Amino acid sequence: xxxxxxxxxxxxxxxxxxxxxxxxxxxxxxxxxxxxxxxxxxxxxxxxxxxxxxxxxxxxxxxxxxxxxxxxxxxxxxxxxxxxxxxxxxxxxxxxxxxxxxxxxxxxxxxxxxxxxxxxxxxxxxxxxxxxxxxxxxxxxxxxxxxxxx
Amino acid sequence: xxxxxxxxxxxxxxxxxxxxxxxxxxxxxxxxxxxxxxxxxxxxxxxxxxxxxxxxxxxxxxxxxxxxxxx
Numbered sequence: 001x002x003x004x005x006x007x008x009x010x011x012x013x014x015x016x017x018x019x020x021x022x023x024x025x026x027x028x029x030x031x032x033x034x035x036x037x038x039x040x041x042x043x044x045x046x047x048x049x050x051x052x053x054x055x056x057x058x059x060x061x062x063x064x065x066x067x068x069x070x071x072x073x074x075x076x077x078x079x080x081x082x083x084x085x086x087x088x089x090x091x092x093x094x095x096x097x098x099x100x101x102x103x104x105x106x107x108x109x110x111x112x113x114x115x116x117x118x119x120x121x122x123x124x125x126x127x128x129x130x131x132x133x134x135x136x137x138x139x140x141x142x143x144x145x146x147x148x149x150x
Numbered sequence: 151x152x153x154x155x156x157x158x159x160x161x162x163x164x165x166x167x168x169x170x171x172x173x174x175x176x177x178x179x180x181x182x183x184x185x186x187x188x189x190x191x192x193x194x195x196x197x198x199x200x201x202x203x204x205x206x207x208x209x210x211x212x213x214x215x216x217x218x219x220x221x
Contacts, residue, residue, distance in 0.1 A: 014193020021196070028190055029200070048165060056161030080207045091165060097207065132162040136170050 020070045021084025026093065029082045033095045038140040045096040045108060046138055047077070047115065048086060053130045060089045065127045072122035076115045096135065108135050 013025045021029070030046075037044045049069065050058040061069065069092055073083055077094050086093035096111075116133035123131055160168075192200060201217070208215035 008189040011190050012193045013190050013196050015195060017195055025196060046169065048162065048169065050162050050165065052161055056163065058159045058161060058165075080203050080210065082203070086169075090159070134162055134166055136166050138170055 020066075020092075021082070023085045023088040026082065026084030026086060029084075030086075030093075030095055033082065033097065034138070034140055042140075044138040044140055045135060046086075047073075047094040047096060047112075047133065047135045049073075049092040049119070049131060049133045050090065051127060051130045052132050058090060058132075059130075061092065062127070065124055066092065068123055069119065069127075069131075072119045075122075076118050105137075108137065111135055 011024075013028055015022055015025060020026075034044055051061055051065070052058050066089070070083060073092070073094060077083065077096060080097050082095040082097070084093065085091065112133065112135040115135070116131075119133055120128045120131055205215055207213070
């Protein structure tokens with residue numbers, strides 16, 4: 001019973017300059033953006049990228065490919081967007097922050113095509129055909145239930 | 151299967167279905183058993199990144215922006 005009141009250990013989120021956020025750090029910021037979106041009453045837009053040599057079966061990003069991918073992604077999204085691993089080494093992602101209001105579905109499709117094409121142009125040829133990029137709208141919870149820190 | 155517990159390897163279509171399956175509840179949900187915001191403190195590089203992002207966002211939206219410095 002006493003264990004229930006023991007404070008959780010505090011973890012420090014940090015990563016080297018010039019590298020993408022690891023899964024834990026990315027999920028931390030994703031949680032903050034989810035809370036912010038819930039407070040403001042709009043959906044969250046998330047870019048997801050996987051490497052699928054065979055449809056329906058993702059494989060880990062090759063290390064060099066991941067470096068190139070995040071370099072290219074940095075050029076394709078805004079400086080207020082959050083990039084990192086949604087699943088470490090396997091699913092790269094970016095939270096595409098929006099100011100407020102509803103997100104236009106047609107605009108999102110255009111953005112998905114444009115960013116996807118741009119990323120493929122900058123990736124090693126061996127990965128171009130296997131790279132899958134999607135931008136999805138993630139519904140958020142009720143504003144009253146969300147507790148964020150930003 | 152819970153939307154927050156992703157089984158790999160999976161394809162993009164399955165991933166998208168899981169990510170968009172249900173509204174996450176930031177107050178109670180857990181991903182892979184990890185605690186949510188509140189049990190973390192940001193290291194220097196991540197804090198600086200977040201500070202720059204938030205400042206740019208505030209500039210873009212013409213929103214107020216403040217930093218609390220505890221010395």
